[in-house]
Amino acid sequence: MQFRDIVGQQAIKQRLLATVRENRVSHAQLFLGPEGSGSLPLAIAYAQYVSCEDQQPEDSCGVCASCRKYQKLVHPDLHFSYPFFARHKDDTALSFIEQWREALTAQPYLSMDIWRSYLEADNKQANINIAECHQIIKKLSLKPFESAYKILILWLPEYLDKEGNTLLKLIEEPQPNTLFLLVAQNQEQILNTILSRTQLIKIPALTYEEVKAELIKRGQTEPAAAETAYLSSGNLTEALQLLHQQDGKGYHQPFINWLRNCVVNKVPDIMSGFVEQIAKAGRENQKNFLRYGISYLRECCLLLAGAEELVHLPAAELETAKKLTAFINLPMAEAISAVLEKAHYHIERNANPKILFLDVSLQIVKILHFKMLPAGTQYI
Incomplete structure (x- = not known):
């Protein structure tokens, strides 16, 4: 060495x-x-x-x-x-x-x-x-x-x-x-x-840029390297493991689609679409999906707190995060993060994924609607 x-x-x-x-x-x-x-x-x-x-x-x-x-x-x-x-x-x-x-x-x-x-x-x-x-x-x-x-x-x-x-x-x-x-x-x-x-x-x-550069050096595409580097939080060991566990589609778009359905309260779509798909993804992918959501909401919290200079998101994800912060407030983001962290804990202990993700979805719907979304909200 x-x-x-x-x-x-x-x-x-x-x-x-x-x-x-x-x-x-x-x-x-x-x-x-x-x-x-x-x-x-x-x-x-x-x-x-x-x-x-x-x-x-x-x-x-x-x-x-x-x-x-x-x-x-x-x-x-x-x-x-x-x-x-x-x-x-x-x-x-x-x-x-x-x-x-x-x-x-x-x-x-x-x-x-x-x-x-x-x-x-x-x-x-x-x-x-x-x-x-x-x-x-x-x-x-x-x-x-x-x-x-x-x-x-x-x-x-x-x-x-x-x-x-x-x-x-x-x-x-x-x-x-x-x-x-x-x-x-x-x-x-x-x-x-x-x-x-x-x-x-x-x-x-390690910094986000260092992990991303190393993943690209190892043959990963820039979008895959950017998302994995972001999710690993400077842990190269974890970043390399994540690359083997991902299905190649990434976690950003599925997470945003899930939030959209929660915002508009489409429980039937959540049950027949998202819950069925995530239940088949395997425990490691389920854990990584939740960890991605927690990390993404943490970056949204930084945007809401006016600390955009501390946010390290790929350009497309940053744009979506800014749209998200236009109608979600800090207490909402913190509450959803807490729900996702609890779900991660239960997935690690082999909870039934269908029941778990349906319950998590309903909790997010409750947070978004009972915390009173601003009038005239433009959904992400």
């Missing part, structure tokens, strides 16, 4: 490069960023750069023996630790290293849900157990084999329970030329004793 392979995050890349050039490499660093921001690829690219035999000004060379081994995730001085679903009490991350390499090679922007699909999770809870902590101590007590540094990348330290305290002395006083790179998503779930011993590197979510 090289820095050039990572989407956006230019400021973070320059900061990491500077620490190596200026010989300010901290022995324990915490890469903290939301899912899909690229925190894990950044940690791997940083480790590769540190170990590169021919470091370039802006990236690792990519061709030396060290870089070739890093690209295959088989370098003897690169170690990984991560949550797993232990089958036996003495299982460690090494028990699942082949699945890890396969998952990480297929999707560097890895999420816990994707990682789970590579393992036999059953009903087990993922964690980093005491056996893994002891294995980490054992591995890092040895000197580097080939490179100047021995590096451990610990993905999701949030899954370290009190067993994580076993690592404190090693993190605080490691062997010479040993690097701990922790990659986390939720600072509040990390042991404070570990937090206090690491240098924090905050990684922001």
Whole structure:
């Protein structure tokens, strides 16, 4: 993994490069960023750069023996630790290293849900157990084999329970030329004793434009990339998953048509048309449709609040949103959003989609008509 392979995050890349050039490499660093921001690829690219035999000004060379081994995730001085679903009490991350390499090679922007699909999770809870902590101590007590540094990348330290305290002395006083790179998503779930011993590197979510550009680069049409980037809210992992789940028609027009029928109170059309179609769409598409509606109404709320400069909608969707805000007010938008959020919650728990979406439709009709639409309304 090289820095050039990572989407956006230019400021973070320059900061990491500077620490190596200026010989300010901290022995324990915490890469903290939301899912899909690229925190894990950044940690791997940083480790590769540190170990590169021919470091370039802006990236690792990519061709030396060290870089070739890093690209295959088989370098003897690169170690990984991560949550797993232990089958036996003495299982460690090494028990699942082949699945890890396969998952990480297929999707560097890895999420816990994707990682789970590579393992036999059953009903087990993922964690980093005491056996893994002891294995980490054992591995890092040895000197580097080939490179100047021995590096451990610990993905999701949030899954370290009190067993994580076993690592404190090693993190605080490691062997010479040993690097701990922790990659986390939720600072509040990390042991404070570990937090206090690491240098924090905050990684922001990707921008709408960065996600959109990456999706177009991967062969998506501009309309599909724009809608998916908008729906993913800066999470590239989610954006890539959404592309596989969509049926190619998008969510904007079906959502607007649904609202139109609710505005004019066409309950028969809602029952025979929209409800029947959405019930056949599958649970993931139903969830994404609702999430699109929630996000779209959030942008409408920004328009209603006079903050148009903060709205990031494709041109056609922005035009429709402006028409929508001509007759819907802020309390209405907030009320409909709340209904959609509740529906999303129930879809996740396998609610009957026909009953659910009919009920949601009737609630939206009630909100739109009992909140009193302005006289002379021009429907969208």
